[in-house]
Amino acid sequence: xxxxxxxxxxxxxxxxxxxxxxxxxxxxxxxxxxxxxxxxxxxxxxxxxxxxxxxxxxxxxxxxxxxxxxxxxxxxxxxxxxxxxxxxxxxxxxxxxxxxxxxxxxxxxxxxxxxxxxxxxxxxxxxxxxxxxxxxxxxxxxxxxxxxxxxxxxxxxxxxxxxxxxxxxxxxxxxxxxxxxxxxxxxxxxxxxxxxxxxxxxxxxxxxxxxxxxxxxxxxxxxxxxxxxxxxxxxxxxxxxxxxxxxxxxxxxxxxx
Amino acid sequence: xxxxxxxxxxxxxxxxxxxxxxxxxxxxxxxxxxxxxxxxxxxxxxxxxxxxxxxxxxxxxxxxxxxxxxxxxxxxxxxxxxxxxxxxxxxxxxxxxxxxxxxxxxxxxxxxxxxxxxxxxxxxxxxxxxxx
Numbered sequence: 001x002x003x004x005x006x007x008x009x010x011x012x013x014x015x016x017x018x019x020x021x022x023x024x025x026x027x028x029x030x031x032x033x034x035x036x037x038x039x040x041x042x043x044x045x046x047x048x049x050x051x052x053x054x055x056x057x058x059x060x061x062x063x064x065x066x067x068x069x070x071x072x073x074x075x076x077x078x079x080x081x082x083x084x085x086x087x088x089x090x091x092x093x094x095x096x097x098x099x100x101x102x103x104x105x106x107x108x109x110x111x112x113x114x115x116x117x118x119x120x121x122x123x124x125x126x127x128x129x130x131x132x133x134x135x136x137x138x139x140x141x142x143x144x145x146x147x148x149x150x151x152x153x154x155x156x157x158x159x160x161x162x163x164x165x166x167x168x169x170x171x172x173x174x175x176x177x178x179x180x181x182x183x184x185x186x187x188x189x190x191x192x193x194x195x196x197x198x199x200x201x202x203x204x205x206x207x208x209x210x211x212x213x214x215x216x217x218x219x220x221x222x223x224x225x226x227x228x229x230x231x232x233x234x235x236x237x238x239x240x241x242x243x244x245x246x247x248x249x250x251x252x253x254x255x256x257x
Numbered sequence: 258x259x260x261x262x263x264x265x266x267x268x269x270x271x272x273x274x275x276x277x278x279x280x281x282x283x284x285x286x287x288x289x290x291x292x293x294x295x296x297x298x299x300x301x302x303x304x305x306x307x308x309x310x311x312x313x314x315x316x317x318x319x320x321x322x323x324x325x326x327x328x329x330x331x332x333x334x335x336x337x338x339x340x341x342x343x344x345x346x347x348x349x350x351x352x353x354x355x356x357x358x359x360x361x362x363x364x365x366x367x368x369x370x371x372x373x374x375x376x377x378x379x380x381x382x383x384x385x386x387x388x389x
Contacts (some may be wrong), residue, residue, distance in 0.1 A: 073380075139329065147326045148377065172376075182346055182381040203331050 046141040046225040050195055050253040051231045051240070052080075054094075054115055057219035066116065067091075069213035070195070073222060075186040077169075077176030086167040088195040089118040089210055098255075100131060116219070118210075119144060119165040119195040120251035127157035127166065136192075142198050142224075142252060153190035162247050166194045198219075224252070293369035295359040300352065304335045318374075319346060345378050355382065 001075045057063075070076070070089050079085045091114035098115070108135050121144045128137050128144060134187045135150035136157055172189050180186070184200070198208035206212075222231035231254075235239075240254040273280075303310050305317060319352040333341045341348050351365040354360045357380050365372055 032334060145326070149326065178377055181377040182351075182384040182385040185346070185377040185379060188376040199329070203329065 001244045038056045044140070044142075044225050046226075047200070047252070048121065048142050049218050049222065049224045049231050049254065050197075050198040050208075051220045051222075051234045051254045051256060052116060053218045053220075053256045054110075055256075057116055057214075058113060059216050059218075063215070065213045065215060066210035066219065069209045070198075072179065073181055073209055074184050075177050076193075077172075077173035077186075078178065079173075079176050084170045085167060085172060086193065087195070088167075089116060091115065092117045098241065098246060100246060102239065115255065116252070117163065117165075117173055117243070118212075118247070118253070119197075120163055121197060123250035123252060124248060126137060126160040126162070126249060130154065130156040139199075143199055143202075145199060146192070147195060148185070148191055149192065151191045153192065155192060157192060161252075162249065166192050168192050209221055259281065264375065292364045294361075294364050295356055297353040302337065303353070304333065304339075304341055304348075306336065318349075321345070345374065346381060347366070351381055 013072070015153045034142075067089055069225070070085075071078070072195070074088060077086050077087055094110040094113050094115050097117050119136045121142060124134075125138055131137070132154060133152055135147045137145055137147075139145050140158065156166055158164075158168060169187050169189050169191050174186055177186065198206075198210075201208060207221050208219075211221045220230055220234060222229040224231060224233065234256065235254060238256045240256050242251045242254055245251065280293070305313075312318070321333065322345075325343050326335075331343055333343045335341060350357055
């Protein structure tokens, strides 16, 4: 069979077109399918968050009820050396907690005043990204959870957390716990720990301990994904700030001003 | 037979050395009996049949651990339909084996197993004692 030069060129051109056309259609269809599959994952029904009213918190000076309730229940050791201390919830002076809000004219009412701080349970948690063993991860309801069984104590998460929310056990914490609570395990030397939004209480339908312990009801816990929840009502009605929002971590602990 | 004394002395020493393990154990008071774990009085049936618990209780506890911590599942339905809260201290050591030292520890010591769970998980009995 003989084929003319003109026919050969025509056939080659057509085959090339067919190949390119198939690639283009495949890519378009593939993209479409992918975005459709990603849609359901966006729906979130529970997103736990905390709203704190520092003005209410300051009403009772020197109050540490939330701290002692949390630390007692979770067997958090009391170590006074700041290099070794372990803390889940603590007081931070306003200008340290909100370094980017601070100015020479920071309201006198706030200057040096303590603000309750703890793990922000970020929507985009940097600690989770760096953990090499998945000992810390973000649950579907937004809680940044810790699996103490998996923690190898590398402290990457502590370096990644911009809020200092995580503590390392430099030695066995048990001698520093005045009253052991057998219902919650302690930690050991070489493990990182932090607040878990009391997930063991949430599982039983109870609010976190700090919320319950506060006599002024300065801490409000709730579901951000529910438009009728109290946290949403507060955030809709009042202006709020978060710690270091410019870092893009999306903290889920809000402070009313 | 002028060497009789030497021979019999040598034999006695030999017998003494070869039976040394028996003497040693007898003096130390050890026996070849099993660990004799003390069974709980208040419950007759564990969360799984005896044979399963004997061979796989560590696996079951690890499943509980991963269920509670990683999957937020807190209830275990046993083979006989009973429901249990999956908790090492709360269920195993509070509901049944209130004598961890006479049950878990006895067997683990016998088998030479070092269970590191107790570095964190609290034996309620010890906690009560330290609180006093």
